[in-house]
Structures are given as structure tokens and as C-alpha cells.
Amino acid sequence: MMSWATDGTINSPIQSNESQQPCTSNSSRKRKFVEDLPENFLDTVCPPKSKARSEDPQQISPMTMENQKAIPLSKLTSIFQSFINFFRGEITFSGNNSMHFSSSEHAFGREPSGQLSYTEDRDDYQCLKEMKFSMNSQNNMSLFGDDSNNQANDDYLNFELSRTPSPFDFGDDLMIPELSSDDVRAISQVVLTQNWSEEQKPNIADIGEFEVTQKSTSRLRKELVQPSSPVKRSKPPHSVAAQSSDGSNASVKLDEVSYIDTKNLCERIAIEMKDHKIAQKTFAEKILCRSQGTLSDLLNNPKPWDNLKTGKTTYLRMFNWLAQPLSRRMAILEMDIDDVHEALGMSAPVPARNASKRSKSMKSDPDTKRTRFVFTSIQKETLEAIFKETERPSREMQETIANHLKLDVESVYNFYMNARRRKLHKKKN
DNA sequence: TGAAAGTCAATAGA
DNA sequence: TCTATTGACTTTCA
Structure with missing residues (x-):
């Protein structure tokens, strides 16, 4: 799906003018969007800016001066692989630093309110045909949609994670420390799993409110913390562990996640199984340690995350499997069961039922096949x-x-x- | 302790 | 052969 040249450089199927940042002549629209945000939005996204900060980037964060060089594109492969797998799209590249994401199955839409929404129905929204990423030499990451193919060409949907003034006029920047591949990976996961929910239509403010913080642990793990959110949630703030620096584990622990969009997750799992011809029985027994019928029911009738109790673990196993790169997902299916648990970063689930206790009528003769x-x-x-x-x-x-x-x-x-x-x-x- | 949640697993159906 | 349905069992929860 990705287009990598054999010499490690990147094929550039897109004309050079596409690698340029989009113009922002529609700044009034964006200003309106900023006005729609809560009054203290910018304060919650990041500390209020001072003029000195833009002149002295060190004041943004001590972390920002650690490394001025761009993230090697090779590193981005694994980061965006999860995005590709999740949205089943294609990433192409233009120039050295720009990426385009497009999907034949899914579209990215923008509602008049400025909400960023995910939709499969192109008629419902002004659809954006592409989602673009760019990573510039200052390690700023931009994610923006371009609907110039079917709308006015100044109608862009952007948000930018940057440590320098944004070329897009939101009135202020969404500031985060310098991005490492772990950070980008984690941001992708949050965007995908938490914010792209149909019930809780995400908006840019949601995404912007995530701060990247360094955990005081020797492992190179970082955590995304949501200090507050305009989306009403009954649960505590979301927190997701990112992929470790060696890429070995993209797993999330149960106590690290406060919300998973189970409906979306199940749709993804179903597509994945269909695409790779994975039988329900195989997936259910190998990945979930559950029966085929249970998986079928879960996929067809996903329960809302907030209503789940002990059943969260089963969905989390799906989630952690899906979070792996494709090759690893397939490899896990071939593993011994103990290795599967390790690969998913989860302990063996408690058997739903002790087989020896099964069925009153079978107690006398456990080998007897029960008739329903x-x-x-x-x-x-x-x-x-x-x-x-x-x-x-x-x-x-x-x-x-x-x-x-x-x-x-x-x-x-x-x-x-x-x-x-x-x-x-x-x-x- | 009763109800709900989670699931098994037989089997109907495609 | 695979998935969907569903009656019943076990575990968890309030």
C-alpha cells in the first residue's frame, strides 16, 4: 500500500505543488471555529503563549531543543502502518516530508460546526478526499484534509501539532513538545480509538487537548493525558500507553484505557478477518480465548464500552491485536497461546467457565454431548x-x-x- | 441473594 | 465449511 522506493527513498507520485502547504485564505472560517471553542480552550491546550516564546523556542519546552533534525521517514513506516491498517487506505508521498492519506472505503468529512468527523457516507458531509500528514524539518506534524477536489480549494480542515507558529491560522497553535515516533504513534492511536467515534463526534479541540508528557520510567514510554475534554464523559480521563521505542509492543493495559469505540473496533476486526480469511473460530480461540459463537455475537452486537464490566478484557484483546503491524498480527495467529498473551501484552484471560463444571446434565458423564x-x-x-x-x-x-x-x-x-x-x-x- | 453480565457450545442456516 | 442464533450455565455485581 505504501510506495517506498527500493533505495529507501520515497516514490513521489504527487506533483510537487501538492507538497506545498495549503493556502489559508479562508481564515475567517477558521477564526469562527476558534470562537466556537471554550473560552479557556487555548489555556488548556497549552500554556498561554508569550511573544518571547516564538523568538526563543526553548521556552516552549525543554524537550524541544533536544533534537532539531527531522524524524527519519523510515521511522514513520511503523507509525503510519497502524493508521493505514486501521483506515484501510493508502499513503503516498510528495517531496521529502509530505504524506497523503487516502482511502477508497472511508472519507473524512467536516461539518459546518468545524467538527472533524468520520463518515462512510459521502452524501452526509462535505467530504474530504484525502487526509494529509506532513512532517517538516522542525519535526512539526500536520494532519489536514483537503477537499479541493470537490469544494472550494481554500476549504481545508487542519490541525497541527507543532512547536513553531502554525502556517494555518487558528489564532494560536496547538503546542506540544518535539515529536518522537512514539509520540506520533500514540497520537494516532488516540485519534483513531477515542476521538473518531460516531456517538461522540470529535472536534479539533478534543485532539488538541492532549498533552504529551514524559513518564518517569526508564522505559521509553510516553503517555497521552487528556487533562479535560469538551466531550462529556462519565469516566476518568483517557490515557494510552504508546508503542515502545523498539516497536515490540503497542499494547494497552486495561487500566490505561478509559474508552474504546467497540462498534468501530468490531467493524475493523470483521474487515480484517474477511480480508485475510481468518475464520472466526481461529480468531476467537487464538486471540480472545473465547468460542466462535461468542465472537460472532460480539462482532455483530458490540456492547458500548461504558456498559461493559469484566467483558472489557475481550474487546481489549481485539484492540491490542489490531494495534500491531500487519505482519505481526498475522504472526500472532500462528503463535502458541502463551506467546499470544505475551504478544498482546495481556495475561491469559480467566476461562469464562470451568469446563468440568459444565452443565448439570453432564456432571454424571462429561463426555456426553449435550443436546440443545x-x-x-x-x-x-x-x-x-x-x-x-x-x-x-x-x-x-x-x-x-x-x-x-x-x-x-x-x-x-x-x-x-x-x-x-x-x-x-x-x-x- | 437475585439479577445481570459473560460466555459456551449445539445447531440452524447460508 | 463457516457464521449466526440461542438455551443454558458460570461468574460477577449491587
Whole structure:
């Protein structure tokens, strides 16, 4: 998908004028966007700027002067691989430092409010055909969309992570310390997993409010901390561990993540499985340590992250698998189970059920294959009809129903419990 | 302790 | 052969 020349340089299918920064004649639009932000937005994004700062970059952050050279493009391969895998698009390059991302399956849209949104329906939004990244010699990273192909050519959607004044007029810059590949990787993950949610349409302010902080650990891990967010969340701020510097582990621990877009995640997993012809049984047993049927249900009826309890671990295993580069994802599927846990950076999940305890009827003979009871159509229709009236029949009523339909009261109880849960599922989705 | 959550695993269906 | 459905079991939670 990426276009790398064999000598390590980068093919440049795009004309040189495309590598130039886009013009910003539509600055009034952007100013309006800035006005839409909370009053103290810029203070939360970064400390208020002083004039001296732009004259003396060291005042921005002590970290910014550590290394003035650009991040080698070779390093960016792994960083953007996750982005490519996630959005299933293509990155091409122009000049030495500019990258373009485009996807045939997905579009990036911008709503009139200035919100950055992810959509698969091009009719809903003014669609941006490309998402562009650029990394200049000062290690500033820009991410911007260009809809010049179908809209006025000054209509850009930008945000920039920089330590120098932005060429785009947002009224101020989103300032972060010098980017390392770890930082960029982490930023990508946050953008993908937290902010590109359909329920919680992200906006640029969300992204801008992430600060990069150095953890006081000997490992070269950094953490993205969200000090506050205009998106209302019931959970504490999000925090994601980035890929280690050797690229060996892109995993996130359960206590490091406060939100995963499970719907989006499941869609990605399903596409990935289809593309690489991974059977549900294989993925379920190898990656999740769960059964095929469980995976099928999870993929088709993803539960909202905030409603999950112990089940978060299963989604997190999907997430951590997807966060790996493609070659590693495929390799994990071939690994022994213990190595899979290690590769995902997660301990073996507690078995959902101790097989030896399985089934009352099997206790006497564990080798006996259980036959599944199936309600007759009359039994089912009656149970469903009652469910429409009363989702939670009393014990007495359940006994009456059981007697009437010649069923075990336990079967009736199970029916209503399953029905409530599965109806709730569909409602939430 | 009852209900909900998480899941298994048989089997229906494509 | 693979996925979707679903009755029932185990674990967790309030």
C-alpha cells in the first residue's frame, strides 16, 4: 500500500505543488471555529503563549531543543502502518516530508460546526478526499484534509501539532513538545480509538487537548493525558500507553484505557478477518480465548464500552491485536497461546467457565454431548407474546407459563433473562 | 441473594 | 465449511 522506493527513498507520485502547504485564505472560517471553542480552550491546550516564546523556542519546552533534525521517514513506516491498517487506505508521498492519506472505503468529512468527523457516507458531509500528514524539518506534524477536489480549494480542515507558529491560522497553535515516533504513534492511536467515534463526534479541540508528557520510567514510554475534554464523559480521563521505542509492543493495559469505540473496533476486526480469511473460530480461540459463537455475537452486537464490566478484557484483546503491524498480527495467529498473551501484552484471560463444571446434565458423564433444547414454535410464540406485554414476569407467572406450556420453569426463566438482555443489546446498538 | 453480565457450545442456516 | 442464533450455565455485581 505504501510506495517506498527500493533505495529507501520515497516514490513521489504527487506533483510537487501538492507538497506545498495549503493556502489559508479562508481564515475567517477558521477564526469562527476558534470562537466556537471554550473560552479557556487555548489555556488548556497549552500554556498561554508569550511573544518571547516564538523568538526563543526553548521556552516552549525543554524537550524541544533536544533534537532539531527531522524524524527519519523510515521511522514513520511503523507509525503510519497502524493508521493505514486501521483506515484501510493508502499513503503516498510528495517531496521529502509530505504524506497523503487516502482511502477508497472511508472519507473524512467536516461539518459546518468545524467538527472533524468520520463518515462512510459521502452524501452526509462535505467530504474530504484525502487526509494529509506532513512532517517538516522542525519535526512539526500536520494532519489536514483537503477537499479541493470537490469544494472550494481554500476549504481545508487542519490541525497541527507543532512547536513553531502554525502556517494555518487558528489564532494560536496547538503546542506540544518535539515529536518522537512514539509520540506520533500514540497520537494516532488516540485519534483513531477515542476521538473518531460516531456517538461522540470529535472536534479539533478534543485532539488538541492532549498533552504529551514524559513518564518517569526508564522505559521509553510516553503517555497521552487528556487533562479535560469538551466531550462529556462519565469516566476518568483517557490515557494510552504508546508503542515502545523498539516497536515490540503497542499494547494497552486495561487500566490505561478509559474508552474504546467497540462498534468501530468490531467493524475493523470483521474487515480484517474477511480480508485475510481468518475464520472466526481461529480468531476467537487464538486471540480472545473465547468460542466462535461468542465472537460472532460480539462482532455483530458490540456492547458500548461504558456498559461493559469484566467483558472489557475481550474487546481489549481485539484492540491490542489490531494495534500491531500487519505482519505481526498475522504472526500472532500462528503463535502458541502463551506467546499470544505475551504478544498482546495481556495475561491469559480467566476461562469464562470451568469446563468440568459444565452443565448439570453432564456432571454424571462429561463426555456426553449435550443436546440443545429448542422451544416449539407454539412455546416460543407464546413466550414472545407475553414478553411484549411483560418483560419481567414474576416467579409465580413464570411457573404458570411453564405449567401451561409444559416447560421447566428454569427454561422460562432463562428465556426472559436472555430476551431482556438481547433486546437491550439491539436497542443500544 | 437475585439479577445481570459473560460466555459456551449445539445447531440452524447460508 | 463457516457464521449466526440461542438455551443454558458460570461468574460477577449491587
